[in-house]
Amino acid sequence: MDKEIRRAMPVLPISTVMQLTNLTARQIRYYEEHHLIEPVRTEANRRMFSLNNIDELLEIQELLEQGINIAGIKKVFALKKEANKRTFRGVDIEELDFRSIVQDEMQHLSRINGH
Template sequence: MKERELRRSMAVLPIGTVMKLTDLSARQIRYYEEQHLIFPERNEGNRRMYSLNDIDVLFEISDLLSEGNNVAEIKQIFAKQKVKKARSLSINEVHAALEHEFTQQGRFNNLSDSSHFSQPRM
């Protein structure tokens, strides 16, 4: 995991701060957790702690609700995004494997020749 993603996934924000940042009530935030749309961590005192990634999801939920989607539709949207992301990771893994294989076979003379495999085509 990249350092930036690691920092964004660190659960360090209490619910009060999240409420101020997102303009959502504690009840709304807890409801989205109950609906398995967000997954805050718990600290030693069993208090919810949120990451910047959690806040991004809450903003996305708010945007989708304001567009007229309901929670069931948002769950479907998130499920589709998850599948798409998994496919994208699979494509990246295929490209990495091909690059590795071609490098081992001596088809790439230097690292710059392998650049066509660094970005997947979609």
């Protein structure tokens, strides 16, 4: 299984996230309300977090400690997200999709060239 896929898997409940980040449940919910993190909801409506979410929460803490407010943090996250996007034939794609498209295109070119 790819490392990025594992890091994106929502497997941690909020209680574990609180222990790992030293944040309160209220703080975590606040950051979710402001769309800084996006935990997955189970069928029972429980939040489940990924390792990527933990990284985002730790980054939020660091930015707040540097004096950046929530609006500034939103801009930082938006810039990072934009930097991680690529386009293929005019369509925005994420990094994992990009790799898949490149592999598909290489296979297609290989068939065309008779290799």
